[in-house]
Amino acid sequence: MSAARPPPLAGVTVVDLSQIYNGPYATFLLAQAGANVIKVEPLTGEHLRRRSAVGGAALPFAMLNANKSPVTLNLKSERGRELLLQMAMRADVLVENFAPGVMDRLGLGWEQLRAANPRLIYASSSGFGSSGPNRDFPAMDLTVQAMSGVMSVTGFEDRPPVKAGPALCDFFAGTHLYGAITTALYEREKTKTGRRVEVSMQEAVYPSLASNLGLYFSSGGKVPLRTGNRHGGLAESPYNVYPTADGWIAILCAGEEQWRALTRVMGRPELAQDPRFVELATRVKHLDEVDAAVTAFTRTQGKGRLFEILAGAHIPCAPVRDLEEVVNDVHLHQRGFLQWIDHPVLGRIVVPNSPLRFMDTPLTPHVPSKKLGADNRNVYGEWLGLPPEVISELEKQGVISGMEQ
Amino acid sequence: MSAARPPPLAGVTVVDLSQIYNGPYATFLLAQAGANVIKVEPLTGEHLRRRSAVGGAALPFAMLNANKSPVTLNLKSERGRELLLQMAMRADVLVENFAPGVMDRLGLGWEQLRAANPRLIYASSSGFGSSGPNRDFPAMDLTVQAMSGVMSVTGFEDRPPVKAGPALCDFFAGTHLYGAITTALYEREKTKTGRRVEVSMQEAVYPSLASNLGLYFSSGGKVPLRTGNRHGGLAESPYNVYPTADGWIAILCAGEEQWRALTRVMGRPELAQDPRFVELATRVKHLDEVDAAVTAFTRTQGKGRLFEILAGAHIPCAPVRDLEEVVNDVHLHQRGFLQWIDHPVLGRIVVPNSPLRFMDTPLTPHVPSKKLGADNRNVYGEWLGLPPEVISELEKQGVISGMEQ
Numbered sequence: 001m002s003a004a005r006p007p008p009l010a011g012v013t014v015v016d017l018s019q020i021y022n023g024p025y026a027t028f029l030l031a032q033a034g035a036n037v038i039k040v041e042p043l044t045g046e047h048l049r050r051r052s053a054v055g056g057a058a059l060p061f062a063m064l065n066a067n068k069s070p071v072t073l074n075l076k077s078e079r080g081r082e083l084l085l086q087m088a089m090r091a092d093v094l095v096e097n098f099a100p101g102v103m104d105r106l107g108l109g110w111e112q113l114r115a116a117n118p119r120l121i122y123a124s125s126s127g128f129g130s131s132g133p134n135r136d137f138p139a140m141d142l143t144v145q146a147m148s149g150v151m152s153v154t155g156f157e158d159r160p161p162v163k164a165g166p167a168l169c170d171f172f173a174g175t176h177l178y179g180a181i182t183t184a185l186y187e188r189e190k191t192k193t194g195r196r197v198e199v200s201m202q203e204a205v206y207p208s209l210a211s212n213l214g215l216y217f218s219s220g221g222k223v224p225l226r227t228g229n230r231h232g233g234l235a236e237s238p239y240n241v242y243p244t245a246d247g248w249i250a251i252l253c254a255g256e257e258q259w260r261a262l263t264r265v266m267g268r269p270e271l272a273q274d275p276r277f278v279e280l281a282t283r284v285k286h287l288d289e290v291d292a293a294v295t296a297f298t299r300t301q302g303k304g305r306l307f308e309i310l311a312g313a314h315i316p317c318a319p320v321r322d323l324e325e326v327v328n329d330v331h332l333h334q335r336g337f338l339q340w341i342d343h344p345v346l347g348r349i350v351v352p353n354s355p356l357r358f359m360d361t362p363l364t365p366h367v368p369s370k371k372l373g374a375d376n377r378n379v380y381g382e383w384l385g386l387p388p389e390v391i392s393e394l395e396k397q398g399v400i401s402g403m404e405q
Numbered sequence: 406m407s408a409a410r411p412p413p414l415a416g417v418t419v420v421d422l423s424q425i426y427n428g429p430y431a432t433f434l435l436a437q438a439g440a441n442v443i444k445v446e447p448l449t450g451e452h453l454r455r456r457s458a459v460g461g462a463a464l465p466f467a468m469l470n471a472n473k474s475p476v477t478l479n480l481k482s483e484r485g486r487e488l489l490l491q492m493a494m495r496a497d498v499l500v501e502n503f504a505p506g507v508m509d510r511l512g513l514g515w516e517q518l519r520a521a522n523p524r525l526i527y528a529s530s531s532g533f534g535s536s537g538p539n540r541d542f543p544a545m546d547l548t549v550q551a552m553s554g555v556m557s558v559t560g561f562e563d564r565p566p567v568k569a570g571p572a573l574c575d576f577f578a579g580t581h582l583y584g585a586i587t588t589a590l591y592e593r594e595k596t597k598t599g600r601r602v603e604v605s606m607q608e609a610v611y612p613s614l615a616s617n618l619g620l621y622f623s624s625g626g627k628v629p630l631r632t633g634n635r636h637g638g639l640a641e642s643p644y645n646v647y648p649t650a651d652g653w654i655a656i657l658c659a660g661e662e663q664w665r666a667l668t669r670v671m672g673r674p675e676l677a678q679d680p681r682f683v684e685l686a687t688r689v690k691h692l693d694e695v696d697a698a699v700t701a702f703t704r705t706q707g708k709g710r711l712f713e714i715l716a717g718a719h720i721p722c723a724p725v726r727d728l729e730e731v732v733n734d735v736h737l738h739q740r741g742f743l744q745w746i747d748h749p750v751l752g753r754i755v756v757p758n759s760p761l762r763f764m765d766t767p768l769t770p771h772v773p774s775k776k777l778g779a780d781n782r783n784v785y786g787e788w789l790g791l792p793p794e795v796i797s798e799l800e801k802q803g804v805i806s807g808m809e810q
Contacts, residue, residue, distance in 0.1 A: 008592035008600070025612060033588055056638045059622045060615035110764075129762070134736035138716060142634075142644070143723035146655040149731040151634075151646065153570030155560060160646060161653055161725050163634050164569030165558030166613035172573075172760075175580040175609075180761040182587040183438055187413035189594035195413070196764040203742045203760040204580075207430060208571035209728070210465035216728040217464045217754055223727045229547075229556075229568050233461045239547070241556065241565060248566055250551035311543060318548035320566050322628045323614070323621040326554040331539035337608045349622055355577075355608040356585040357534070359515075359601040 005361045007034025012185065014038065014093040015084070016068070019046040021141070021167055022125050022201065023097035024064045025174030026181065030093070031067040032354035032364045038087070038379055039068040042075070043401040045372045058346055062369045066351060069375035072401045075106055079399045086384060088113045093121045093181055100130040110196045120194040121184040125177045129200035144169035144201045153212045156228040172204040230287065237283040237290045238262065241320060242298040248320035249303045251294065251310065256280070261313045266297040336363045343368050372404040410766045412439025417590065419443065419498040420489070421473070424451040426546070426572055427530050427606065428502035429469045430579030431586065435498070436472040437759035437769045443492070443784055444473040447480070448806040450777045463751055467774045471756060474780035477806045480511055484804045491789060493518045498526045498586055505535040515601045525599040526589040530582045534605035549574035549606045558617045561633040577609040635692065642688040642695045643667065646725060647703040653725035654708045656699065656715065661685070666718045671702040741768045748773050777809040 012035040016027040024039075024046075031037040044050060048064075051057035074080040085108070088094050094113065096103055103109045103124075110122045124130065127139020137147075145151050145163045155162035180197035188194060215233045216223060227234060229241040229250070238259070239252040253259040256279065263271045271277050271293060276286045283290050298306055303319035310317040321329075327350045332338040337353050353363050380386045380400065394400045417440040421432040429444075429451075436442040449455060453469075456462035479485040490513070493499050499518065501508055508514045508529075515527045529535065532544020542552075550556050550568045560567035585602035593599060620638045621628060632639060634646040634655070643664070644657040658664040661684065668676045676682050676698060681691045688695050703711055708724035715722040724730075732755045737743040742758050758768050785791045785805065799805045 005596075005600075008588045021615060028612075029584065055623045055640065056616065056619035059619040063612065063615055063618070128736060129740055129742075132736040132740040134734075137723070138719070138721040140657065140659075140721055142655050142657055143721055146646070146653075146723040146725045147731075149726055149728050150569070150571055151653075151655070151725050152727045155567055155570075156564060159561060159564065160634070160648070162560055162567070163646075163655075164555070164571070164573065165560075165617055165631070165637070166555055166569070166573070166610065167616055168569065168571070168573050168577075168613050171613035171615075172577070172580065175577065175584065176760045179434065179580065179584040179587055180763070182584055182591055183413045183761065184763070186587055186591040186594065189591065191410075195410075198762045198764065199760055200740075200742075200762075203737070203740075203757070205571065206731075206737075206742070206757055207433075207468065207760070208573050208576035209731075210426060210468055210576075211461065211572055212570055213468070213728060213732065213755075214461040214464040216732070217751075218460045221729065223729050226570070229565070232570070235460065241551070241568070243565070248551075248556075250547050250556070250568075252545065252547055254545075314543070316543040316545055316548055318542070318551040320551045320556050321554055322557045323554050323618060324626065324628050326552075326611075326614075327618065327621070329539075331533060331537040332608070332611075335534055335537040335605075335608075337534075337605075337611070346622075350618075352608070352611055355581045355604055355612070356588065357603045357605075358585070358589070359603065 007361050007364060008358055009033040009035040012036065012093065013091045014095060015040060015087050015091040017094070017096040017098070019097065020048045021060070021064065021170035022173045023095050023177065024048070025171055026123070026125070026177035027068065027095055028064045028066070029175070029178040029354055029356060030181065033356060033358070034364065037068040038375070039065065039070045040073050040084070041070060041372060043072050043398070049372060059349055062343055062346055062349060063351055065369035067364060067367045068369070069379060070370050070372060071376045071379045072373040074399050077397070077399050079394065079397065081107055083384070083399065084108055085113070085116055088120055089117045090383070091120065092185070093123060095123045095177070095181070097125045100126050100135050114194065118193055119188060121181060121188065122194065122196045123177055123181050124196070124198045125173050125201070127201045129203065130198055139201055141167040141169045144205065148202050148205045149209055149212070150205060153209065153226060153232070155226045157226050161226065169201045169205050172208065173199050173201040176204045234287065235284060237280065237287050238294050240291050240294070242291070242295050244298050244301060244303040244306055246302045249298055249306050249317055250320060251315065251317040254316060258315050262294070262310070262315050265309055265313050265315070266294070268293065339366065341366055341368060373401055376400055412766050412769060413763055414438040414440040417441065417498065418496045419500060420445060420492050420496040422499070422501040422503070424502065425453045426465070426469065426575035427578045428500050428582065429453070430576055431528070431530070431582035432473065432500055433469045433471070434580070434583040434759055434761060435586065438761060438763070439769065442473040443780070444470065444475040445478050445489070446475060446777060448477050448803070454777060464754055467748055467751055467754060468756055470774035472769060472772045473774070474784060475775050475777060476781045476784045477778040479804050482802070482804050484799065484802065486512055488789070488804065489513055490518070490521055493525055494522045495788070496525065497590070498528060500528045500582070500586070502530045505531050505540050519599065523598055524593060526586055526593065527599065527601045528582055528586050529601070529603045530578050530606070532606045534608065535603055544606055546572040546574045549610065553607050553610045554614055554617070555610060558614070558631060558637070560631045562631050566631065574606045574610050577613065578604050578606040581609045639692065640689060642685065642692050643699050645696050647696070647700050649703050649706060649708040649711055651707045654703055654711050654722055655725060656720065656722040659721060663720050667699070667715070667720050670714055670718050670720070671699070673698065744771065746771055746773060778806055781805055
């Protein structure tokens with residue numbers, strides 16, 4: 001229908017000092033949208049790379065650091081900081097997620113870098129932001145889940161608060177950071193001037209608590225309890241995760257029509273006439289009975305078959321899938337969001353593309369995450385223009401190391 | 406230090422057809438960044454507005470629809486669709502999160518609108534995207550949490566999978582959608598051409614499962630079980646949520662130094678010498694004993710005092726806070742992220758600003774969410790240039806209704 005278009009951020013250069021999930025997810029999105037991302041790591045590698053030598057961190061590192069150019073740089077040396085300044089002078093965007101104050105102490109804060117490059121977009125993310133009394137609080141996904149109220153509304157009422165399984169504070173922050181950066185890129189086309197932008201993890205997760213906050217206010221300040229898989233306000237029914245012959249299925253009925261459809265599928269149309277179940281107002285007074293009736297039906301079949309039957313009757317539902325089912329999801333593979341690759345170190349793994357789909361532009365081909373310092377020669381030589389003998393000298397002085405073998 | 410700068414998206418006009426959380430969060434971020442967001446609703450109001458008449462949906466509606474201009478429009482009428490086309494011809498961005506196919510059936514799909522306005526950015530979000538076999542599956546936050554694997558990794562091992570409390574699938578999608586839109590705005594400055602962009606809820610949440618996916622792969626395909634508040638790979642200790650005299654506290658030790666600091670704070674430095682606890686490799690074999698020792702200490706004090714003591718010793722930790730504590734967070738109020746307002750309908754409520762902080766630009770003042778159709782006269786009269794008699798005629802014909810009283 002349309003000719004293929006280049007990726008939208010082609011020509012944008014990003015110097016990325018960030019580590020683990022938050023900043024690296026923002027720069028993953030930048031790279032997937034066509035930006036040239038130079039990943040600047042300490043000589044020992046960033047935290048996630050170091051951890052990835054063993055176990056569970058290997059795949060996350062590969063996921064988030066595809067399509068980036070890794071270089072090493074020792075920011076503890078004067079010469080290293082000088083080199084970073086030179087890079088910032090040529091870049092469009094700098095991304096960092098150190099604790100607030102670290103970049104200033106290195107002499108690489110916003111005021112210093114903007115003076116050197118007024119077009120630079122300087123993007124920071126931290127747990128609680130660069131101002132306010134909690135600025136220096138320790139921030140990791142677990143602690144921000146605790147501080148932000150996420151845990152207090154997750155889990156069953158008779159059990160302790162529990163963390164959400166995904167690292168949502170880190171990834172909410174990284175996604176917002178990407179949005180702040182692209183907004184500043186747009187603005188710079190008009191103003192010819194860069195900007196400092198920032199995102200706090202705690203603030204980035206807050207809006208997602210909208211339903212829970214709504215119940216807190218509508219109940220006159222009565223703090224909502226955890227409701228497991230039931231509706232947060234216990235104001236919908238059926239609304240739960242129900243056991244099946246081979247796992248679990250989430251089912252909810254939005255409105256009376258869907259409830260009547262469900263009773264027909266269950267082979268129990270009489271329930272829709274039962275005074276206890278005739279309308280939402282009565283059903284929410286008999287949550288346990290409603291759930292028992294639905295459970296009696298769902299227990300008899302597998303979750304896949306139930307999903308077919310219920311979805312066919314236009315009842316909102318979904319099987320609770322485990323990660324094996326998710327990484328093998330035919331739909332996600334057909335859309336090109338997931339793909340199997342042969343990673344040079346990790347072997348056969350599944351990696352995601354960007355959730356941002358720019359139609360008419362082919363999906364960005366996956367360039368596997370590279371070894372520490374793999375692009376030192378390209379970046380310091382070709383991009384920064386340092387002669388080979390200077391690069392060798394920098395290696396000897398411990399300013400940049402040789403690449404990982 | 407610097408003169409105040411205008412908001413980065415000043416001058417951008419958005420026609421917003423989206424409903425509830427996903428699209429409306431993207432357009433909330435657009436409005437807070439300075440865009441002019443025209444919220445186009447059916448004559449009866451969008452779903453969340455209708456629900457907000459009672460209970461828990463009122464605050465979420467007020468949170469997400471601040472700083473927007475609501476108009477009504479009947480897209481089921483020919484004249485209504487013509488008016489939308491006229492609006493799209495003057496707009497920079499159109500946002501919709503109907504089920505895939507709905508806009509095409511209305512004659513308002515991408516191909517139709519791009520023909521009318523080649524500079525238009527056309528942004529769509531849906532549960533599973535506009536292609537692939539699952540395209541038409543019912544998608545609400547609960548069902549996408551089930552399908553995406555989020556539930557399977559949330560909760561305690563001895564209990565069923567449980568949803569994450571926040572509506573993370575909706576909000577991850579909305580945040581990504583914002584990023585896709587601003588990326589296309591940047592690109593349009595170069596190419597002078599608009600674009601169609603899309604985000605699927607399922608894809609938007611996938612990257613946040615990085616840790617869980619990492620464990621799935623590193624264990625050779627053994628699906629990770631739910632681990633409650635313990636580390637997902639049971640590879641860190643201490644790492645848990647511990648009971649205190651008045652609630653719960655999240656504590657984790659990243660490295661031996663922090664563990665030794667914790668034993669000192671606990672008044673039990675001998676634990677760091679105990680063969681069971683001397684290093685991470687032995688501690689993870691004695692998770693229950695480690696947690697019991699930490700619990701014996703945390704039970705003796707309140708979470709606030711514990712937080713002070715532990716944070717002072719540089720041990721990552723945070724009190725598990727409920728929503729009452731969160732909405733009254735001095736830090737969030739001092740940063741201007743949260744503020745108390747007197748909403749014309751809801752009275753005194755707390756509302757958030759944008760998590761995107763554009764330094765040197767004052768925070769966008771909060772304009773409370775308005776009544777249905779409140780800006781009909783402004784938008785159809787001043788912006789679209791319809792004379793008053795035509796607007797009256799459209800009201801009579803049921804194409805746009807009068808505003809809510």
